[in-house]
Each structure stands twice: as C-alpha cells, then as structure tokens.
Amino acid sequence: MKRRGRGIACMWYPIGFTVSANPSAATVKVNEDGTATVLTGTVETGQGSLTVLGQIAAEALGIATDDVHVVSADTDTTPMDTGAIASRTTYVTGNAIWLAAEAAKAILFEAAAPILGVKVSQLEAKDRKIQVKNFPQRNVSIGEVAHRSQAVLGQPAIGSASWNPPTVAMDPDTGQGKPFATYVYATQIAEVDVDDETGEVEVLRIAAAHDCGTAINPMLVEGQVEGGISMGVGMALQEEMLFDADGRHINPNLTNYIMPTSLDMPEITVDIVQDFDPTGPFGAKGVGEPTAVPTAAAILNAIHDAVGVRVTSLPATSEKVLAAIKASRAVEQKQIPA
Amino acid sequence: MDDKTKVLEREQLDIESLRESEVDLRLPAVVPREPYPIETLAPDARQQTRAVGQRATRPDGRLHGLGQTRYIDDLSFPGMLHARIKRAGIASARIKSIDTSAAESMPGVMAVLTGKEIPTNSFGPSFQDQPVLVDDLVFHAGDGVAAVAAVTEQIANEALAKIVVEYEPLPAVLDPVAAMREDSPKVHAPDSNIYATKVIRKGDIEKGFAESDHIFEGRFSTQMIEHVSLEPHAAIADWDANGRLTVWATIGRITLARSDMARTLKLPMSRIRIIGTIVGGNFGGKNEITQEPALALLSKKTGRPVKGVFTRGEEFTSTTTRHPIVMDYKSGVANDGRIIARQIRLVLDGGAYCSWSETTLGKACILAPGPYKIDNVVAEAFVVYTNKTMTGAMRGFGAPQVCFAYESHMDDIAKALGKDPLEIRLLNAFDEGSPSPTGQVLHSVVVKESLRKAADRFGWEPRS
Numbered sequence: 001m002k003r004r005g006r007g008i009a010c011m012w013y014p015i016g017f018t019v020s021a022n023p024s025a026a027t028v029k030v031n032e033d034g035t036a037t038v039l040t041g042t043v044e045t046g047q048g049s050l051t052v053l054g055q056i057a058a059e060a061l062g063i064a065t066d067d068v069h070v071v072s073a074d075t076d077t078t079p080m081d082t083g084a085i086a087s088r089t090t091y092v093t094g095n096a097i098w099l100a101a102e103a104a105k106a107i108l109f110e111a112a113a114p115i116l117g118v119k120v121s122q123l124e125a126k127d128r129k130i131q132v133k134n135f136p137q138r139n140v141s142i143g144e145v146a147h148r149s150q151a152v153l154g155q156p157a158i159g160s161a162s163w164n165p166p167t168v169a170m171d172p173d174t175g176q177g178k179p180f181a182t183y184v185y186a187t188q189i190a191e192v193d194v195d196d197e198t199g200e201v202e203v204l205r206i207a208a209a210h211d212c213g214t215a216i217n218p219m220l221v222e223g224q225v226e227g228g229i230s231m232g233v234g235m236a237l238q239e240e241m242l243f244d245a246d247g248r249h250i251n252p253n254l255t256n257y258i259m260p261t262s263l264d265m266p267e268i269t270v271d272i273v274q275d276f277d278p279t280g281p282f283g284a285k286g287v288g289e290p291t292a293v294p295t296a297a298a299i300l301n302a303i304h305d306a307v308g309v310r311v312t313s314l315p316a317t318s319e320k321v322l323a324a325i326k327a328s329r330a331v332e333q334k335q336i337p338a
Numbered sequence: 339m340d341d342k343t344k345v346l347e348r349e350q351l352d353i354e355s356l357r358e359s360e361v362d363l364r365l366p367a368v369v370p371r372e373p374y375p376i377e378t379l380a381p382d383a384r385q386q387t388r389a390v391g392q393r394a395t396r397p398d399g400r401l402h403g404l405g406q407t408r409y410i411d412d413l414s415f416p417g418m419l420h421a422r423i424k425r426a427g428i429a430s431a432r433i434k435s436i437d438t439s440a441a442e443s444m445p446g447v448m449a450v451l452t453g454k455e456i457p458t459n460s461f462g463p464s465f466q467d468q469p470v471l472v473d474d475l476v477f478h479a480g481d482g483v484a485a486v487a488a489v490t491e492q493i494a495n496e497a498l499a500k501i502v503v504e505y506e507p508l509p510a511v512l513d514p515v516a517a518m519r520e521d522s523p524k525v526h527a528p529d530s531n532i533y534a535t536k537v538i539r540k541g542d543i544e545k546g547f548a549e550s551d552h553i554f555e556g557r558f559s560t561q562m563i564e565h566v567s568l569e570p571h572a573a574i575a576d577w578d579a580n581g582r583l584t585v586w587a588t589i590g591r592i593t594l595a596r597s598d599m600a601r602t603l604k605l606p607m608s609r610i611r612i613i614g615t616i617v618g619g620n621f622g623g624k625n626e627i628t629q630e631p632a633l634a635l636l637s638k639k640t641g642r643p644v645k646g647v648f649t650r651g652e653e654f655t656s657t658t659t660r661h662p663i664v665m666d667y668k669s670g671v672a673n674d675g676r677i678i679a680r681q682i683r684l685v686l687d688g689g690a691y692c693s694w695s696e697t698t699l700g701k702a703c704i705l706a707p708g709p710y711k712i713d714n715v716v717a718e719a720f721v722v723y724t725n726k727t728m729t730g731a732m733r734g735f736g737a738p739q740v741c742f743a744y745e746s747h748m749d750d751i752a753k754a755l756g757k758d759p760l761e762i763r764l765l766n767a768f769d770e771g772s773p774s775p776t777g778q779v780l781h782s783v784v785v786k787e788s789l790r791k792a793a794d795r796f797g798w799e800p801r802s
Contacts, residue, residue: 008759008798009745010767010789012709013737018700043590044398045620051396058389065394066384073614075596075607083591084617085625085731086697127387168778175538175717176777179704185768185785187792209792211784219393228733231621234563235738241562241659247429247510247725248479252654259566271791277782282390285782289622292733297745301759304749313559314742 002193004204005306009297010187013290014180016088016165023164024088024096025079028057028104030157032150034128034143035067036104041081042093043073047288048220049089055216056094056281060101062125063142079160087286088165090216091182094281095163103159108142111149111157115140165279182277184285186210188229190266190298194306199322201237203266203299210270213277213285222270225291229268232295234260237315398616407616410572410588411647418574419448421633421646422494423471423482424501425656429512429725430525431476431505438484440500446493449639450501451485451632457604463594463626465533467526468691468728470602470631476505477525478690478725480655485629487636487644510725514687515664517722525690525723533688534696536703538717538775546679546714550670554751558667558743562687563660565732569618570653575633576643583634584611587627590620595627602631622731623657625694658730661698661721662687665706665743670714671751675762679714682706686721686729686736693730695721702736707775708744709785710766715775758800760793 016022027039038057044050054068061068072078081093109120112130116123116138124133131139150156165181191204208225215221238258242250251257276283296314304310309324383392401407438450453459453473460466472481484501488494509523516522517531525531547553573587583605589595592612600607617624629646637644648656663686670679684702688695703719752762767785774780792798 006796006798007749008763008789008792009741010709010763010785011737011741011745012705012768012785013734014701014704018697018704041593043592043614043617043620045590045617045624048396050398051394054397055389055392055394058387062387063389064385064387065389065392068389073592075592075610075612080593083593083625084620085591085622086735170776173537173539175536175704175775176540178778179700179776180778182782183774183780185709185783185788187785187788189792189796189798191796205796207792207796209788209795211782211788213782214390216390217392217394220396231733232738235560235660239561239563241564241654241727243512243726245512247512248427249655249727252651254566254650257564257566257654269795271795273784273788273791275782275784275787279781289733289735289737293737293741294745296738297742300742300746301749304746310746310750312557312746314561 001197002195003306004191004193005302005304006189006191007298007301007305008187008189009294009301011290011294012183012185013293014183015091015286016086016180018179019167019169021164022082022086022088022092023162024081024093025160025162026093026096026100027079027158027160028097028100030061030104030108030146032147034063034141034146036061036063038068038070038097039078040070040072040093040097041078042089043084045084047224048217049084052090052216052220053093053097057097057101059282060098061105061142063128087288087290090284091280091286092163092165094284096161098281099161099163100159103161104157107149107155107157108145111153111155112140112145182279182285184211184287184290186290186294188294188298190302192299192302192306194303194321196307196325199318199325201303201316201321203233205267206295206298207269208271209273210287210291211273211275212287213275213280214283215272216282216284218272221272221287224287225270226268228291229295230260230265231292233264233299235314236296236299237317240315409569409618410574410586410615413574413586415576415643418643418645419487419489419640420491420494421485421487421636421644422491422498423629423632424484424498426472426476426481426483427479428476428505428507429479429510430508432508433472433474433476433483434504434506436484437502441486441497444493444497444500446489447486447497448489449487449636451635455635456602456631458602461598461602461627462692463694464696465692468693478727480727482656485632485636487640512724512726514685514722514724517724518685518720525725531723532720533692533723534699534721536699536719538703538715540775540777541714543679543681543714543716547670550678551673552671552754553668554671554747554754555668556747556750558665558746560663560739560742562662562729563732564654565621565623566653567619567621567623570648570650571624571628571657572647573630573633574643574645575630575637577634577637582609584613585630585634586613586615587630588617588624589614589627590617590624591626595630598627599630599634603634621733625731628657655727658693659727660732661695661729661736661739663702663736663739665740667743667747669747669751675755675757675765677710677712677766680707680712682717684719686719687726688721688723689726689728690723691728693728695729697731698736702740704776705737706740706744709768711768711772717775760789760798761800763789
C-alpha cells in the first residue's frame with residue numbers, strides 16, 4: 001500500500017571561500033555608442049553566470065542587458081578571477097564588475113557634467129541616458145557622452161576594479177571567527193509516496209523557498225533551484241558509487257549508477273524569499289550550491305513521516321526502505337503482549 | 339473484400355514510399371538552406387533599462403538550442419592527435435615496471451608519456467599530493483599510469499592495451515573510520531591518514547547537556563556521488579614552436595589552472611594561456627586540472643595539438659566525487675524544544691588525494707550545527723585518506739550531507755517531544771543578528787521567512 005508523507009528541511013549556506021582570499025577583478029569598457037563590453041576571468045559553466053554579470057554591468061551603467069557583451073575565461077585577455085566555485089560568482093565577481101562599471105561611469109559623468117551644466121554629483125545614469133537627478137528631461141544619451149569622452153576629450157570610459165569578501169580568520173582551537181562575508185538560507189518541503197510492500201519512494205512535489213538576496217535574474221534562480229533539486233533527488237534515493245572488496249569502482253557507468261531522469265522529478269514550486277544584502281551587488285548574494293542542500297533531508301523526513309522508519313544512510317534505495325519497514329514491523333510484532 | 343483492398347493499397351503505398359526513400363538515399367544529404375535570422379530574436383527582458391530583476395534570456399541559450407555551441411569535442415585543429423590514459427585498475431600497489439615499447443612501435447602512435455617525464459609530478463589546491471600520472475605508487479584504481487597520443491582515438495585505445503605494467507599489490511585502505519586507527523596501513527606513508535581536522539567550540543558543552551531535559555543521539559552516513567556533468571572533462575593542448583602553451587579546457591577556474599600548469603610543467607605563467615570553453619556542467623567537478631599537463635607534454639613531444647576527452651567511466655573513477663561522511667550527533671534539548679547543546683563528530687572519506695577536501699571539511703564543520711541558535715556547540719571534523727577515488731568539491735561542499743543529518747535529527751527530536759516539525763524549527767532558527775557557531779553576527783537572515791514561505795506554498799498544517 002502506498003503511504004503518503006511530508007518532510008521539511010531548512011539550511012544555511014555561505015557565499016565564497018572559507019576565510020581565504022578569493023578575489024575577482026573585472027574591466028568594463030563603454031563603447032562609443034553607449035553599449036559596453038565586460039572582461040571577466042570567470043567561466044560560464046552552464047549556470048547563466050555571464051547573463052547575470054551582464055545584467056549587473058547594465059544596471060550600473062543605466063543600459064539594458066542586451067547592450068552588454070561579456071568576454072570571459074581567457075588568462076591572456078581577461079582579468080584574474082577565482083572562478084566558478086563556492087556560489088561566489090554573482091556576489092564576488094558581481095561586486096568587481098559593479099565597481100568597474102562605476103569607475104567607467106565616473107569618466108562618463110565627468111564628460112556629461114559640462115554638457116548638462118551641473119556637478120557630477122547631480123548626475124545619474126538611467127534608460128540609456130545620463131540625466132540630472134530629479135530633472136530627467138535634462139539629459140544626454142550615454143552613447144553621445146561616451147563618444148565625446150573618447151573622441152573629443154581623449155578619455156575612453158574604461159573602468160577596472162577588484163573585490164574580495166571581507167573575512168576574519170578562525171581561531172585554530174575554537175573555530176571562532178568570521179569565515180564568510182555572508183550566508184543564504186532556504187527551506188524545501190517534500191511530499192512522497194512510499195510503497196510499504198516494495199519500499200519504493202516516489203517524490204510527488206517539492207515546495208522550495210530560497211534566499212539569494214536580490215534575484216538579479218529570477219528565471220535563472222528558478223533554473224538553479226530546479227537543477228539543484230534533481231541532484232538532491234539523486235542523492236536521496238538513487239545515486240551511489242560502489243566499490244568491491246579490492247577498492248575497484250564497480251558501477252562506473254550510467255547503467256548501474258542510477259541518475260534521476262525527468263520521470264523521477266517531482267512537481268516543483270520555487271519561491272524567492274525577499275531579501276537585500278547591503279554587501280552584495282544591488283543586494284544580491286548567490287544561489288548555485290544551496291539549491292542542492294536541503295532536498296535529500298526533506299525527502300528522508302517525508303519517508304519517515306510516511307512509514308515511520310528513519311533511514312540513516314543515503315541513498316534510501318527501495319531495498320533499504322523496505323528492510324527498515326520490515327525491521328520496524330518485527331519490533332512491533334514482538335511488542336504485542338501474549 | 340474492402341479490407342483486403344485497403345491492405346493492398348497500403349502495401350502499394352509502402353512500396354512507393356520505399357522507392358522514394360531509395361531515391362533520397364542515392365542523393366547526397368544536403369541540409370536545406372534555411373538562413374538563420376540575422377537579428378537575434380531578443381525578448382523584451384533583455385531590452386529593459388532596469389536590467390536587474392529582469393528575466394533576461396541567456397545569450398548562449400540560442401547557440402545551445404541551434405547546436406552551434408562549440409564544446410571541446412567539437413573543436414579540431416590541423417594535425418591534431420588524440421590522447422588516452424591507461425588507468426591502474428588496482429587500488430594500492432607499487433609499480434615494478436612499465437613497458438611502453440610495444441605501444442610506441444604501433445603505427446599511428448606518436449608519443450607515450452609516463453609520470454617520470456613530468457617536471458613536477460604533483461598538484462592540488464590545498465596540498466600538492468596528487469600526481470598527474472603515478473610513477474612509483476598507485477593510490478587508487480583510477481590513477482593514470484601512462485598516456486598515449488595517436489592519430490586516432492581508436493589507435494590510442496589499442497595502444498593502451500599494449501602497455502605492460504607490473505604491480506606489487508599493497509594493502510588497500512577502504513574504510514575511513516578504520517583508516518583513523520594508528521595501526522592502519524598508511525595511504526601516503528609515513529603520514530597519518532588523517533590529513534586535516536577542524537574544530538569549533540562555543541559555550542560550555544558539558545554544562546549545556548547537564549541543563550538539558552532530554553538528550554538525543556544519532557548516527558547518519560552518506561554515500562560517494564559523482565557530478566555526472568553532461569560534458570566530460572576535456573582539453574586540447576597546443577605547445578607551439580616558440581615554447582608557448584595554449585590549453586582549451588573545460589575548467590571553471592582558469593586562474594588556478596594556469597598556476598597548476600606552471601608548477602607541474604615548470605613554465606613561467608606568461609608562457610601559458612588557458613582558455614575556458616563553454617563548460618557543459620561543472621557542479622564542482624571541474625575546479626582543477628586533470629589530464630592537462632599530460633596533454634601539454636604530449637604536444638611538446640609531437641609538435642602537434644593534442645586532444646583528450648574522458649570517457650564516462652573515467653569521469654567516475656578518475657575525477658573528484660562527493661565525500662561520504664559518517665556523522666555523529668548528540669543534542670541536549672529543553673522540554674519546550676529549544677536546543678541547548680549540540681555535539682558533532684564528522685569523518686569524511688577523503689579518497690586518495692586532498693583536492694578540495696580541506697575546504698569541504700571546513701564548510702561541513704561550520705554548517706553542521708544547522709541554522710539554529712545553539713549556545714553550546716562542539717563540532718569536530720576529520721578528513722581521512724583511503725585508496726578510493728578522490729573526493730573534492732561538489733555542489734554544497736559537505737552541506738547536503740550535514741543538512742541530511744541535522745534535519746533528520748531535528749525531526750527525531752520533534753517527534754519525541756510531540757512538536758510539529760515546522761514549529762520546532764521556527765523556535766530554534768536564526769534571527770537577524772544571531773551569532774553563528776563561530777561567533778559571527780549574521781546579517782540578512784531570512785531562514786524563518788523561507789520556512790514560512792515554503793510552508794504556505796506547500797499547504798503545511800500542524801497535525802493534532
């Protein structure tokens with residue numbers, strides 16, 4: 001008989017390296033037509049980071065995502081970056097790109113101030129224009145300013161910057177310290193059906209609520225959460241590298257190492273928790289790794305809720321769940337008074 | 339009668355269509371010319387001038403969808419060779435001899451490389467304990483013992499079979515908890531198998547347990563997992579006539595890759611260029627070099643670009659994986675469900691090499707108490723060498739493992755005290771400004787908001 005259960009798991013996760021420096025550097029070049037090129041040493045590994053980094057540069061310059069081209073991942077041409085690791089790209093590389101864009105923007109403001117007859121501090125970049133704060137009708141297009149700055153004033157609008165998250169070393173005896181600049185938080189709740197005759201677990205749905213500070217691109221956040229949950233499902237129920245008595249891996253193939261497929265995926269709802277981190281670019285933190293953190297815990301708690309057994313070793317394969325159900329029944333039967 | 343006619347008609351149609359397809363088969367296969375639109379079909383979100391918060395599409399998505407993205411295996415250079423690596427297939431051994439002569443004399447084989455030819459045969463982000471190709475001792479079955487460059491991948495594979503390696507088997511260490519004992523054989527003798535530790539102490543754990551109304555204990559364990567990225571580890575190395583090396587690689591960290599290449603090849607960094615191609619999935623598995631120094635030296639030997647693409651089997655046996663962790667939890671809890679004290683001991687199976695284990699150890703230890711206000715905490719973590727595939731960075735750096743433990747433990751506590759799982763979490767969860775187990779004052783804390791939001795969305799109701 002199929003028994004339904006629900007399980008909850010929450011988590012916290014840090015952004016960036018543990019204490020050690022993990023800087024990013026970046027260069028932002030504003031072209032003479034007001035579009036921009038970003039140089040970063042990070043690598044697009046499928047998560048959409050270059051899109052998010054382009055959005056950060058665009059926001060800082062008051063232009064659109066489509067106006068920005070991001071060049072990445074070449075040690076000869078792009079500035080150093082600690083790379084696509086530790087959920088750090090949006091937060092650390094994003095901060096470097098934001099600062100570099102601000103530096104380029106400062107050059108544009110220097111060129112625009114005499115045109116608009118105001119001080120630099122009275123300017124803002126918005127809607128592809130440089131305009132006077134509170135007087136948006138007094139404006140000049142960013143392309144015109146960029147062209148003038150480079151071709152007339154001889155000051156191309158190029159900015160470079162670097163950023164490293166501030167941390168405090170941990171005491172070797174007590175671990176006390178500030179190992180990370182910031183953390184994100186999340187909760188996932190899973191609903192499962194457990195067949196108490198076969199031990200088979202089906203994950204029906206997962207409600208995921210994730211904090212990432214400001215969501216620079218909510219669509220990519222949702223994609224990360226859904227991808228993380230698929231890894232979590234595999235960790236909870238299926239995936240395991242097995243070794244023989246001599247230490248040889250016995251299932252190094254996708255026939256015997258079982259990955260979740262679309263048929264194993266539950267219905268997922270993603271909520272982004274409202275948050276703003278003043279230390280991140282436009283309030284952003286990160287989201288990559290944390291999405292895979294609470295899934296297995298939520299599913300295992302749901303199994304416990306469904307059939308009353310606690311599986312304490314992952315993955316909770318059908319065999320393991322069934323053995324636990326049988327063991328608990330054996331105990332129950334023994335407890336029946338004669 | 340009608341039915342019979344229909345059947346005959348259908349057969350006739352089938353024959354006709356077969357004839358047509360035969361005609362098609364005789365013709366050269368020409369893909370119909372449908373020019374791609376010159377203008378990118380940019381949705382509105384990419385044109386908005388408040389760029390942040392927009393559901394902007396990815397510029398690379400279009401290329402992926404049209405099959406135009408060039409991954410390493412899509413790249414080819416004139417004269418390019420294909421490399422394959424011979425794997426040890428034995429978990430722990432001393433190499434008595436390697437005979438590559440039969441492989442080297444095969445037509446089409448251009449070069450063979452062994453570990454002794456690598457200028458500095460060790461690398462690693464924390465400890466440089468990993469050889470590019472093993473030269474004396476084998477530390478796990480997926481270790482590479484020799485590399486071959488040939489004109490085709492098939493010839494390279496055939497050459498691997500002709501390389502004869504003689505091993506003297508050594509005892510293999512497989513269980514991380516047993517590996518911690520003094521009398522255990524050492525993976526990297528004479529060093530202890532415990533290669534890194536971390537400890538966090540906050541408050542007074544004994545006093546905390548004494549003040550608690552209930553004590554709960556549990557042991558949890560997790561398995562070894564592979565990232566299984568769609569694209570395997572792949573690279574092309576080109577050592578040009580000026581002695582400058584260019585490497586196209588599926589690496590998420592080109593800065594570290596360049597310093598690892600400079601170390602292993604004893605080259606100045608200015609002579610190395612690393613180009614990170616579009617990576618078909620990383621998840622932590624592509625944060626350091628693997629075969630790249632071997633490909634570079636094969637390119638140097640042959641004067642040709644050399645490509646290496648791991649098989650799915652090598653992805654499992656010869657790249658980093660997720661740490662199995664044995665986790666012991668002991669918690670002191672008040673009658674109302676507040677956690678007063680928590681003691682944790684983690685043993686991480688570090689596999690044959692450190693890789694990102696030190697980082698994983700640290701994060702797992704710091705995060706292990708959970709996102710909860712606990713005044714008295716002791717968390718100790720150990721990472722241990724075993725003769726298995728090395729464990730390293732993988733999405734979460736130990737956090738999914740400890741989350742499984744602290745959240746299972748939390749539900750056991752809730753059940754024993756008759757508390758609702760949501761309620762007991764809201765009671766203990768961090769607030770804005772709460773101190774973490776390392777004494778850090780936390781900001782932008784929204785764990786309770788995430789609990790309430792997920793519960794609302796799920797429709798979580800307390801059960802009586």
